[in-house]
Amino acid sequence: MKVEDLTIKKIHRGLTEKTFSATELTRAYLGRIKSQDEKISAFLEVCENLALSQAKEVDDLISQGKEISLLSGVPMAVKDNILIRDLKCTASSKILENYQASFDATCIKRLREKKAVFLGKTNLDEFAMGSSTENSAFKITHNPYDLNRVPGGSSGGSAAAVSSGECCSALGSDTGGSIRQPASFCGVVGLKPTYGTVSRYGLIAFASSLDQIGPLTKNVEDSQIVFEAIKGKDPLDSTTVETQSLSHSVTKSLSDLVIGIPKEYFGKGIDKEVKEAIEKIIKKVEGEGARIEEISLPHTKYALSSYYIISTSEASSNLARFDGIRYGMSNVKCQMSNLLEGYLKTRGEGFGPEVKRRIMLGTYALSAGYYEAYYLKAQKVRTKILEDFEKAFEKVNVIFAPVSPTVAFKIGEKIEDPLKMYLSDIFTVPVNLAGLPALSLPCSEAKNLPVGLQITGKPFQESEIFTVAEFVEKIVA
């Protein structure tokens, strides 16, 4: 069985037509992980026993003649900042190295109800802070297209696992591009849903006003299937809202469509090859009948500063919970230290350099005397960015832009210079600040590496994005 070519619907057909059993399928994926992951290092943990017991449940249902859902028996990987009960959840941090989740995240609960199969937990930048997965305390993940390059980040493990066929689809989380950028680097489809669409309950929080869980998949159809399974209001996350079941998209053909091209995304800082690749796709889509309109999002250049102030501020508050008292790494047993020393030592030893840097930045930005100059100002700039998008969406249906200014960069290339690494996020953070849905679609190659097209939609209009993405997917196929 060639699992690399399987999609959710192909698996469903295979299972219902009894071409293969869920157990055989799961074993095939586990075999693929065994043969590939030595060089890719996408997984932090493979949960063979759980996966095989879930697969058996699906086989039992099939043999009883029961109907199964599209996701039943579909082998998935999960970013290791999303909790699966009784499995370790480390967020790639030493401070949670031995932490075992005591409950399921809501998205996991929903996937269990559909009888999806969990193969394991994937590598990430520590606490999802990074753009290359090099900030993991445990291992470096390699890009399946070129092992000397990064898979992107922070959901680099999930993107690399889907790309190398080690799983059919995966979950990631996106705070400033952490699903879309690795999807772009690894040539897979990544969706960041509208803020408030997917419950964050059971996601280890980084920046609560920006975080969203979303799927990484082989194609657009799979993205939609996983998204529909995990979305919806959840009493355990008070920022979730009820969304209508994916209303049929208004776009029936490309000629119904007005696509906005923000000129700020094609100027300074973008690689020539990436720019040309995206422009070529836009030409093709125009050739198929879509109307292309140049738009301006004038506050784009302020987005990165606004994002890093807000996200680090929220992170400094969220990560205060790691105190070495209730769970995680701890030196409370050390008799010598008092309460304060216990905190200082546990956190000083447990957090890696990028996490410390961001906690420090956030603490500084929120501290007395600096709050107005940094945090409040950043939130005001956020309003301007939001207004830019609102204005643009008065005359266009979707926005096309690059996901990242470069293709996958070399391992080690940016890790020593934090600011340089932050600049990798320049095209993805505005969407998080505005809470919008956006999808990264593999559309081309530059220097023999994948290039992703970013399709951004209006709030809660994921259906529109999927329709447009499927049009483009067909054109570039």
Place this chain on the structure above:
Amino acid sequence: MITEEEIKDVAKLARLELSQEEIKKMGKELSSILDFFKSLDELDVSQVTPAFYLIPLKNVMREDKAEKKDKKEIDRILSQVPSKEGKYIKVKEILKQ
């Protein structure tokens, strides 16, 4: 330029123990990042409302009622506690006797 003293103060607020080497490096890195943030000063946003919420949210209330959890769930949570006595979580002394 952020001073070494400032780094030490912020580290204490953040409850992070930093080595002398980390303090030096952090000072340099934070300074360059904060310089980068200065670009926001080009904008006059004095009349702008901050965007704390992106979607229309309202307070979600529930009854203040304890929920009974089964023993398995409690054991799962307690199994993660680094230092405990029976079903109690042990913390450091905060009041001097």
